[in-house]
Amino acid sequence: MSEQKPVVVSRAAARRFLIRRTGLGRLPGEGPRWPGPDHTVDAVRTLEYVQVDPMQVLARNHDLVLGARVRDYRPEILDSLLYRERRLVEVVARNRYIVPVEDYPLFRVRFAEIERSERPKLAHLEPVMERVLRRIEREGPLSSLDFEDEETLSGWWDLDGQARTRVVRQALEWLWHFGRLAVSRRENGRRYFDLPERLLGPSAKPAPYEPARAGGAVGPEGPDAEAAARDDLARKYFRAMGLADPTDWSFAWSRYRAPEKRALVERFAAAGEIVAVSVEGVRRTYYVPAAEVDDLLASGAIEFEPEVRFLPPLDNLIWLRSRLMDLFGFEYRWEAYVPAVKRKYGPYTCPILCGDTFAGRMDARVDRETGTLVVNGLWWERGDEGRERTCVPPVPRRRFLDALDEWARLNGAERVSDPAGVLRT
Numbered sequence: 001m002s003e004q005k006p007v008v009v010s011r012a013a014a015r016r017f018l019i020r021r022t023g024l025g026r027l028p029g030e031g032p033r034w035p036g037p038d039h040t041v042d043a044v045r046t047l048e049y050v051q052v053d054p055m056q057v058l059a060r061n062h063d064l065v066l067g068a069r070v071r072d073y074r075p076e077i078l079d080s081l082l083y084r085e086r087r088l089v090e091v092v093a094r095n096r097y098i099v100p101v102e103d104y105p106l107f108r109v110r111f112a113e114i115e116r117s118e119r120p121k122l123a124h125l126e127p128v129m130e131r132v133l134r135r136i137e138r139e140g141p142l143s144s145l146d147f148e149d150e151e152t153l154s155g156w157w158d159l160d161g162q163a164r165t166r167v168v169r170q171a172l173e174w175l176w177h178f179g180r181l182a183v184s185r186r187e188n189g190r191r192y193f194d195l196p197e198r199l200l201g202p203s204a205k206p207a208p209y210e211p212a213r214a215g216g217a218v219g220p221e222g223p224d225a226e227a228a229a230r231d232d233l234a235r236k237y238f239r240a241m242g243l244a245d246p247t248d249w250s251f252a253w254s255r256y257r258a259p260e261k262r263a264l265v266e267r268f269a270a271a272g273e274i275v276a277v278s279v280e281g282v283r284r285t286y287y288v289p290a291a292e293v294d295d296l297l298a299s300g301a302i303e304f305e306p307e308v309r310f311l312p313p314l315d316n317l318i319w320l321r322s323r324l325m326d327l328f329g330f331e332y333r334w335e336a337y338v339p340a341v342k343r344k345y346g347p348y349t350c351p352i353l354c355g356d357t358f359a360g361r362m363d364a365r366v367d368r369e370t371g372t373l374v375v376n377g378l379w380w381e382r383g384d385e386g387r388e389r390t391c392v393p394p395v396p397r398r399r400f401l402d403a404l405d406e407w408a409r410l411n412g413a414e415r416v417s418d419p420a421g422v423l424r425t
Helices: 011-021 037-047 061-067 075-083 101-121 122-137 167-177 195-199 223-239 260-272 289-302 321-329 397-410
Strands: 007-009 087-093 094-101 181-188 190-194 274-279 285-289 308-310 349-356 357-367 372-382 415-417
Touching: 007 011, 007 289, 007 397, 011 274, 011 321, 011 357, 011 397, 037 061, 037 075, 037 094, 061 075, 075 087, 075 101, 075 181, 087 101, 087 321, 094 101, 094 308, 101 195, 101 223, 101 308, 167 190, 167 308, 181 195, 190 195, 190 223, 223 285, 260 274, 260 285, 285 349, 308 397, 372 397
Parallel strands: 007 274, 372 415
Antiparallel strands: 087 094, 181 190, 274 285, 308 349, 349 357, 357 372
16 A cells, blocks of 8 residues: 555644544533543543553552542552452553553563563673562562662662662563563552562563573564564554654653664555644644544634643653654753752643643642642743733633642642742733
């Protein structure tokens, strides 16, 4: 099949398409796409993934992503789906994700890719990894605290060069990255690991690691089988992105050189699986799954309720920062790892979506002792004449404050504090 011609859409159509497909846009008179906690798995399936991050200035990133979309969402719902019902599972690709459990086999090719690349560099950890695996085989789920080894090592994260990370913790982490362990449960944020086949069934059992070949195979042996597996993972990536950018560093959740990216995109386009998209006024070419072209073309005519939503730094809609700028004209940088003196806004500043416009950003934290959401800063985007403005589309102040109260509850806070008085303007 020959490659289809690019479709041409406006910026408004492109951004509304993305908002709609990620469950954030609601038409006038329409209810929420996911009307209750029982729809949490449906939300993850539609989004394809939710990113996990350990930082807890506010609630966990994945809870904030789902809480912005699923009515009456509660963190314990997700924990049950992950660690008791096993309908969702944590995986490692280019980042850490929560995905539907039926998609776990798609990531096995990525686990093997990581193992081939990294395990030959970890000879010093081999005895520890072997000991950890054997003990978990015998005893079941264990955390790093269940091992008495006190040996430590240093890594890139130890800026002063001091060895603070326990070797056994690194062994557990790498075995998870290799797909040889899976997260069984979390207790107060601490992960307990078990064998994937014990948690998820026999099909999750990894192939034996063969050091002489610098890595084990995934599924049926041979390059053709691995290429097919990588293609399947790429298809999930295109579905997750909606409008994919081949220059994305995490493209297809694998490691592709630039010529390989081009070849994959050309092959998928020629097969009619994806279609090139030209957005008016944007130089970059995006790619949409062919099955969603009609939705994209129809999105320019829709209008959303001007609802207020606070999105976390790793939300699916804003993860591609270049796309965020291209389509929304919104420049965003997560400053959590930026030295305080170089921050423009704050360490955990969250974009504010109003309708189909990113109208501002808020820096906040949760004081867990007092159950308070502390607002440190609030910045509105500038209007067409360069003046700072209120939410666009216009949102009544009461609606904005109600949305903030709801967001505070999602973050586990009972009240909102405004020590700098930024909410009064």
